[in-house]
Structures are given as structure tokens and as C-alpha cells.
Amino acid sequence: MRNGVEVMAFRSILYARGEVPSSVPNQPEFFSDLYLDQVIEAITGPKREYNLTPFFWAPLKDRDDVYYRQEVMQDLENEVLMARIKSFAERMSDVRRYLATVEKIDFDCYKKGWILEAALVYGEAVISLARDLIDIPLKARGLLEFQKWLTNYIQTQDFKNFVVEAKQVKKALSALKYCIIIESGKFKVKRYEGELDLNIEVEKIFEKFRQRDKEGYLVKFSERAGISHIEAKILEFVAKLYPEPFTALDHFCAHRYPFLNETIESFHREIQFYIAYLDFVSELKRRGLPFCYPQVSTKDKEIYVHDGFDLALANVFRHREKTVVFNDFYLKGPERIIVVTGPNQGGKTTFARMFGQLHYLASLGCPVPGREARLFLCDKILTHFEREEDTLNRRGKLEDDLIRIRDLLLNATSDSIFILNEIFTSTSLEDATFLSKEIMNLLNDLDVIGVWVTFLDELASLNEKTVSMVAMVDPQEPTRRTFKIKRRPADGLAYVLSLAQKYRLTYKQIQERMAK
């Protein structure tokens, strides 16, 4: 749009210094180990047309960048603001759809009709957004700057004229009313001359037999009737019956098209990053799951989480009765590696994934699954999870494991995060113990933080950098896993299932079941 007033630039709602990455990133390697692929799919899936995944594949390395996004995210937690931004986004989507229609249509009078619709909705979207932001107490730097830009933009004379003209043309067109008389193989068009609605009479006669509790037979036709030579012929006749409004439409299109502003367009896409994430989160919040804005640091390795949980699991449970279990962890002083032991199916892998997810999501500038958190802004997340495929023989598998871990270590710096899950499971106990201790020493030398899930109790108390955490069972009912992971010395308990308990038929269980 040509501007009468100089409008200062606004670059990006996602990047504090407006430095938008030029290349499109790939999905990070650890995504499938941490089930982040599922999480991001669930977040971006409802908004596929915006192609948001590249935003979620690009972690931030700088603290200020993270806080720039956290501020925007926090402002958007204001439901009023969120609703207004969403209604802006919906209108913009309509604009895009209408303009796509224009490209596809052959008949000139319809093409112009849709340009006019797009112009009307665009004008309304922009003006409403500007108006909607006025009474919202914004704190985020990104939003404040955008608001300033937007206020200037809508005050340009050019934009104002554009809006007024579009409305005038539309008003004249929608006032027209005409009649079609359909006979077999032909039709006639004439002006409307006060003919009465026949439906009212018919509906009155049969009112007695109307069934309110049943789906009717009213066939809903899409708003769009479709455009063919028949409709074009009808429209041609209508234009002959009423010529003036159509001349005005020709004039508007010749002078005003195209009209989309680049800054508005990129704001529309980038803001979806926040909307997508918050939409996903708000559903989980309603189910009582806590989210928080973590403090982040690129130096301090004293981290903690209170009531953290696995977001992938929470997503899976979204449509079920089940809820995820919360877990805490912290690292203090020299502590670096959390070693997790305990019964199978006790929530160990979930805990490891949670550790990785929390750090990754924090680096996107997003609120993380937990009540309170301080996290490390790492340079890389390096994971090694036991793979299902066993095409390799024992020796081959061990060799493969070792090569992969070596590659991880080569890649690592002291600012990296390691997550190791059940490695060396298919080798001898002696080998596994020896190799694990060696690798633990290497990790400790690097001074990285991380989680290591293992069946080797002795790893948990190796040195001052290791912290032992155990997947707990209910002390009253030893067969029940609690999925709680707590700081405890490793003890390798065994478990039995009692039959009645399995079928939930003990006195206590029945009492509970019937209390529902």
C-alpha cells in the first residue's frame, strides 16, 4: 500500500532483534527419542496451513531472545487479548482464501466481486486489531512495538480511503434484489416486484408435524453457489437491470488491487506460533496440569523443576480419564547426572523424556510442563535411547551403541545436555558395569548435566556428580507403581501381583470404584 505518512518499520514478533533465520531448519535428531515429534505435531497439526514446524525446530541460544518470547506468551495468556488476536487471524485467513479464489475464477464480474470481499475483510481485520489492542495492558516489548506500528499504519490517508471506497461499492451491490423463473430447460430474470414468500405458508400448514427433536430435511447449501456460465448469464442480466453499481466495482478494482501489507502478513503467521502453543496448553491446564515460565541461564547448572511432567504422555492422556504423574528434580552444587533406577514400567523413561522436553521447550521461549522451574539453556541436547530393532547380533549391537555414544561425546561441549536410556542392556553385566562407569567418568569430565536411566544400581552412587533417583511403588501395595521418581538410594526391589488386586476387587478398591 502506498503511504501518505512515514511508518517506521516493525520486523518480527518472534525474534527480539528482528534477525529471522534465513534457512529452514531440519527436525532435531533427538525429537523422536523425547517424543517431541508427537508433541509438536499435536501443537501445529490444527494450524497446518501456517507451516509452523520450522519455528518449533529452531531453539534459541540467547537468554534475551527467550525472555522476548516469554513476554509475548504471557501477554497472550490474557484471554481477552487472545480472543481478539484470534478473530484477527480468522479474518486474515478469510482474506487469503478469497484472494486464492480470485486466482481461480474465469468470469470477470465474479473475480472483481471476490477482490472486493477480500478488501472489506482485510480492512476490518486491520482496523479491529488496532482498536482491540488499545485497552489491553500490554507488557511484551514485541507487542508494544507492533502496536505502535499498527496505529500509525491505519492512520495513513491511503488506508482510510481504501476502506471507505470498498464499503460504498459493497453497499450498492447488496441492495439489489431480482427474480429468477425456472422452467424446464430455460430461465428468465426480472426485477423483484414484491412477490410473497411461499415458504411461510407451507411451513405453517405443516407446522403441526414438525419434529423438533429430529434432524430436519433442510438441505444446507454452501454459501458459495459455484460459478458457471449459467450464473454468469444471470449476473449479466442483473447488471443490465441495474448498471451503476457494477461500474463502481470496476473502478475500485482497477485502482486498489493488490492491497496486502507485508508486515501485517508476517505478523499474522508468526503470532500463530504463540496461539498454537497456548491453545494446546490451555486444554491441559483445564485438566489441572500446571505450566510455568522457567528462569533460564546459560551458565548456572543448578536447575530444578517442581511438579514437572511428560508432555507427550499428557497429550496421549488428553482424551482419556488418566492423568500424568508429576515429578520433581533438582541439581545442587557439584551434582550433574541424575541416575534413575527401579521397576520396569515404573515411569523411568517418562522421567528422562520429561527432563529433555523441559529444557527444549524452555529454549523455544515457551511455558514448560511444571509448576515452577529453573532450567539450563544448553547448546545441544544429545540422546541415546535403546532401539527396538535387533537386526544386529550381540556384539554388533554393543559396537553400534558404543559408536553412537562416542559420536555424541565428540559433538558435546560442557553446555550440552545428555539423556541416556537403558543402554548396554544386551551385554553381560560385567561389561555393562565397566563400560557405564567409563562413560560416566567421561561425562563428569565434560561437566555436562543430564539423566541416565539404568538397571545398574552401582552407577547411582558413583561419585559426587551423580544423584540417585528411584521409580517408587506404593509401600502399602507393593504391586502398585506410583510412577513417582524420588531421590533414594537404588535398591532393585522385585514385585508380585495379587490376583484380586489385579481385577480391582479388594474391599478398598470396590469401595473406591463404587464411590465414583
Next chain:
Amino acid sequence: MKVFLLYPDRNFDFSPELPPYTVDLSRDLALNALFEAMAQGDDFLMEVIRRVMFTSLNETEVISYRQEILKDCLKYPAVVQQLYGLTLEFVEMKRKRWLWISRRHSRPSSILSGAQQLLEASLDLLRRLRQIADRFAGSFASRGFRRFFDMIRQELDDGYLVIVERHVRELRFTKGVLLSAQLGNGNEGSDYILCKPNDPDRKWIKSVFFSKSPIYSFSLHPRDDYGARVLGELLDRGLARAANAVAQAAEHIESFFHGLRQELAFYIGCLNLYAQLGQLGTAIAFPQPLNIERYRLSCTGLYDIALVLTMRREVVDNDVNVDGKSLVIITGPNQGGKTTFLRSVGLAQLMMQAGMFVAAKSFTGSLCSGIFTHFKREEDETMERGKFEEELERMSVVVELLRPGGLILLNETFANTNEREGSEVAIEVISALVEKGVRVFYVTHMYEFARRIQEKMRNNALFLRAERLPDGKRTFKMREGGPQERSYGEDLYREIFKQQCRV
């Protein structure tokens, strides 16, 4: 027009699938014998009867509503059969004359023509229904039938039927269809409204004020199929609302006849059963349902209707009196009539809560929030898992469905393990259920369990024992009495054991 012959304020909903536990319930209570006597080989009746019987009523008010109607049916069986006959004629007419309403989302023009034809054809049956209503409205005593007949007479008066007939004919549009329209988004035509052409006689008034519109006309090329289709769609847009109104009316008539057929089918089933029992000469009683917190069951001459219908003769009946206790433990010798007794309790409860008469001389009982069974399975259906585990799993399913105030009939439950273990689990399960307000009838051989229950909940349990006379003869009567340690099954067991050895 609502049928309302099963509920005072709504039609019966036949759509839900029957819950899976009804399979066990049917088998354990031998319900098929009852259902077959009611349906007399008619698949439609069978389907309706099963659904109505398995949708137990929980309000005394609705039960007496149905009881009244059933009493009218027993008094005027021929009229009820005649009404039912009309609904069968409707089905037959549709089939013979190929009448149907097009499905939803068909083209409005075809919806309109199908509905129109069905309506035209139904008018005669509606007139005859009105005549029956005129004749019998005064004779029937039940609220249900009185409301039904009044409604028919009000809704279907002669004047209205004539108007409907005329309109149905006019909607054939022999002179073309007039639509008004406006320009919507993108200049596309919108708001197509079906209009009445202006009356030619009044045209001169308008022409004084308005200049007449020019008319532009276009004929499609005879091979322009696409164009014809587009024009057809415009027509459909215009006819959508009228088609909706007419189709809803036709559907209403159709579903009215269908609903009437379904709801009457239940009473036809009761009439069939009544006739059967009449031949066998056994008693029936209209039960008195109680809507009270504590459990009460007081009856005389209670018998197993399924057994009567199978044996085609009278069987032993029992008098029972349970007042305020929610656990009934039944012990006693094998072949002593315990299972039959348990069934008679379940069948009567089920029939009472369907609004039917029951197989007893008199019957007063609390309503239950659900009727469930857990019977020992004779045949081994679960080879892969232990029998005991199969029992536990089945019990777990039932517990999931039970609510406070529910009734559960247990037959030798938890007998598939040693008595110590079985009793241990039984104590856990039964005491939890009873505390949660479930009513339990438990046929058991587990002495250990019965003894512990006697200590634990003496005041909340009634003990019955199948009678065995000193000479070993069984009377099939249940008498009050606690468990006796020695099992009477030993002889029977020996016998069966010997047979197995021989094979």
C-alpha cells in the same frame, strides 16, 4: 403426535445398543424362555420386548402408568390388536407402493416429491385411526390410552386433513418455480427464496406505482447437461425449505406409525404371555413397587416363570419376606431348588421394573437401580486363563456397572478355588458391596464364608436354606435358617466323580 404408551412424557428410545452384560443376564435368568413366549416367533416383537425389558424403570410412577395400560390391554385385547394392525398396514403399503422419503442431503426436489407421495397415501390410514379413537376414547381407563386417543382426535380433525390434501397437490409446481434472489459475497447469487407469483388480478394496482420490469430470458442448449445441472441446483436451493417442511411432515407420520408399532408391540407381547399362562393355569399379580432406601421384598407364591414356560406345568413356589436386610445368603443341598429360587427373584424384579405383571400370587418390592447376575459357569469357556480368574474378571465387569441400590444375584460365585481363598475374596467383595448399598442374593456352598458373614453382619443378612427332609427328599422350598456345616453335595459329587472315572 407422540405415542407415549411406554412413558408418560416421552417415546421409548430404541436406538441404544443393548449393553453386553445382558447376554449373561439372559443366560442366567433363562430369559429366552420368557421372551419366546411373549414374541411367539415374531422377530419384530422379540426385538422390541428385549429392549423394553432390559431398560428397567426406576420410578414407581412410570411403572403404574404402564400397569394401567396393560390392564386396559387385558380388558380390550381386540381393539389393541386392531390398532397394531393399522401400523402393520402402513408398513405393507409402503412396501407395495414403493414409497419412501429420500434420504437427508438428497436433492430437495426429490425429497419434496417422495415426501409428497407418501403423505398422500397415508391420509386414509390416518382417517381410520381417527375413527377408532372416536369410538373407544370413552371406554379405556388408563391415562396412557386416554391421552393417546384425545391427541388423535384433536390433531387429525377432518378440516385439517382436507387442507393438507390440497397443499400436497399444489406443491407439484406445474407452471415453473419463481425464486427471488440477491447478490451475496463475491457477487454470487444468494438468499434464493421460493415465492408466490403475484396475483394477476391485482397486478393493475401495482402497475400504477411501479414501471414493469423488463424480462431477460435464456434457453439452454439441448445438449448443455452441465448447464441443466446448475439450473437444477438453483431450483433445489429455492425448494429446500418447502421440501424440509413436507418431508418432516411425512417423516413424522412415518415415525408415528413406526413408534406406535414398537410401543404396542410390547403390550402385544404381554398379551401373548398372558394367554400362555392362562392355558397353564398359573397365577399372576400386578406387583407393588416401593421407592424406598432400605431393601424390602415381600411376596407369596413366587415361582420361576421361565421354568413354567419350559416345563409347561406348575412348579413349586415360595413365600419370601426380606425387610431391611440387603444380603440374603442361600445355602442347602444340591438339586434343592436354590438356582430356581434365585431366578424367580430376578425374573420378578425384571418384570416389575418393565411395568409387567409378575409370576407370583402377590408381590411388593423395592425398586433396584440395576439387575445383575454372576452365575458359576458350568462349561469351561476359558482355557487359557484359570476359571477363578475368569470369575474375577466377570465380577469386576459387574462391579463397574453396579450402583448403590443395585441388585446382584450370585450363584456359587468364587467356587472355582479352594474354600479358604474363595471365602477370603467373597468377604472382601460382599462386605464392600453391601456397605455401598447393593442388594445381594448369594447361593453358596462355602461354609467358611457363610459363617464369617454371620459373625460380621448378623443384623444385615438373612439366611435361607433349601429344605431337605430327614429322608433326604427335597421340597424345593426355601426356609429361614443358617448354614449347616456338612455339605449335602457329597453324595452327588461321588456319583458324578464315579461317572467321570468310568469315561
